[in-house]
């Protein structure tokens with residue numbers, strides 16, 4: 272049986288700011304190096320994936336115009352995406368994608384954009400942008416792990432009571448520059464402001480998501496062959512030292 | 516670049532006459548020069564606090580008016596080309612220096628040759644202006660020519676979003692007097708769309724050769740939507756990034772037919788390019804000694820701006836011919852007996868063009884890639900993932916990465932398909948250059964692709980520690 276990672280990339284033509292393509296490149300390569308096949312399909316406005324055919328959903332951020340276009344369309348896709356997430360599929364959403372999956376986004380002019388409500392969180396536009404290198408500590412992989420990335424967002428995201436952030440901010444701004452949380456985790460769905468991109472240099476995190484996605488398809492107990500990550504680890508260590 | 520240096524306007528407020536302010540600023544400029552700072556922006560900053568309209572007051576006295584150039588990519592090279600053409604005409608040009616393209620930098624330039632009575636020594640002003648600083652400078656200058664070339668994603672951490680910049684540009688255009696001629700790139704949908712702000716007195720330039728680009732939309736493309744209705748644009752030809760021949764299938768909005776055209780474009784790799792310049796005044800064969808299609812664009816933009824000033828084809832062609840690679844973004848030299856080519860890379864579109872040009876050169880290549888993440892480079896280095904490094908990967912014989920983010924670049928190459936055994940990360944620039952030269956075989960060329968501050972640092976290292984066939988000194992960056 273050929274093992275395959277099945278990725279649905281949502282709005283690759285519209286939400287592609289901050290070079291989040293790097294995350295997809297990392298997933299592809301890390302599968303390729305292990306002899307795991309990759310199915311990578313893109314879905315834009317008006318295109319509905321067969322939700323259960325995929326194990327990894329990817330949604331990143333875009334410029335205002337693009338996000339406005341996506342916002343309405345994503346409402347149509349919300350139910351399918353939610354079903355996939357409830358079944359244990361992996362969802363990685365970054366920056367604008369993360370915001371759109373929350374309950375709502377309130378713009379600086381007071382206008383409110385309704386979100387999908389997959390994450391119990393909302394975002395309010397701030398006056399200044401939160402920009403810079405970020406380091407967070409997450410336990411999502413089962414043990415404490417530092418992730419390094421770069422953030423650039425005007426929105427301040429607030430999680431509802433009882434919702435779990437992806438990690439605690441060690442350096443940088445995180446969700447809202449106040450409560451020390453960064454991102455959100457709900458089942459295997461993750462929202463985060465970390466781009467940079469996130470996956471190439473944070474390999475333990477990447478492989479964790481990869482494993483979860485494969486287990487969604489092939490059942491528990493997936494083991495990934497180890498790779499020589501010395502270069503990636505050096506890049507991560509260098510990025511951790513940069514701090515905020 | 517001088518950053519966060521505090522100069523309050525207090526001292527100047529008590530000096531009423533402008534002539535005195537000018538004198539003060541020139542003294543400060545001299546003093547800061549002696550102190551070892553680059554004095555480029557400082558005098559302007561000091562005077563701006565005292566006289567916010569100093570740019571307008573002086574630049575309006577230029578006999579031949581002012582030319583303003585703005586773009587994400589190519590404004591320095593294009594300005595240098597225009598300067599070369601203006602010099603051919605014997606004009607004395609007041610120009611701001613690269614890196615000093617904010618309001619203060621322009622103010623410094625207009626003050627540089629002003630007399631005690633406030634008369635400029637130059638006959639024409641030529642200012643390259645930062646995209647975001649454009650409205651603040653444009654309304655003061657009442658320029659004769661406003662050249663707007665392209666809008667690409669560049670250092671998003673500085674400005675936010677392209678739409679925002681486009682809005683600033685439209686505001687700048689609205690502030691211009693009726694006489695100003697706007698010269699717009701027909702091939703950039705967002706820039707061409709600006710003609711709607713002031714349709715009169717607009718000249719478009721563009722590449723009129725569907726075969727000139729790679730044909731395929733690159734990953735770093737930005738503006739793919741109709742500026743009128745927001746629908747996705749259809750491209751018949753793609754030249755550089757999102758620049759190309761496009762139309763909107765939904766509302767009928769289309770690329771305006773350019774008045775000044777580059778036809779029959781022939782790229783000759785590092786040696787440069789040839790094209791036929793076609794304008795209402797006639798046509799002429801052009802040769803530029805800078806590589807890549809992006810430099811064809813720069814030359815075309817410079818030609819269009821100069822023709823809008825009333826220059827003839829011959830002057831334009833001779834001016835462009837004079838403009839040598841020594842002034843631009845590519846430098847060839849010999850270091851420790853090895854041929855070295857320096858090519859600045861500062862954003863994905865520019866980098867992609869460098870990649871495209873390198874791929875025209877035969878054989879496998881030895882590369883040195885110094886990546887810095889200082890403010891002038893853009894703190895966010897994620898853009899390297901938007902570069903089509905995968906295209907370059909098969910041609911890499913060896914790559915040394917360096918700079919503050921050496922490891923990130925090394926990783927990018929690995930994920931692009933360069934075998935890790937061919938990649939070395941050496942953070943220290945001097946050691947990195949030594950190693951890269953070592954890896955470069957006799958008779959081969961080392962291609963050095965640094966970001967902005969890495970380029971500056973590297974030039975210092977070369978100047979101090981390596982033997983070269985000629986002086987690098989201040990050739991480009993002063």
Ligand SMILES: [Zn+2]
Pocket residue numbers: 741742743744745746763764765766767768
């Ligand atoms: Zn349209």
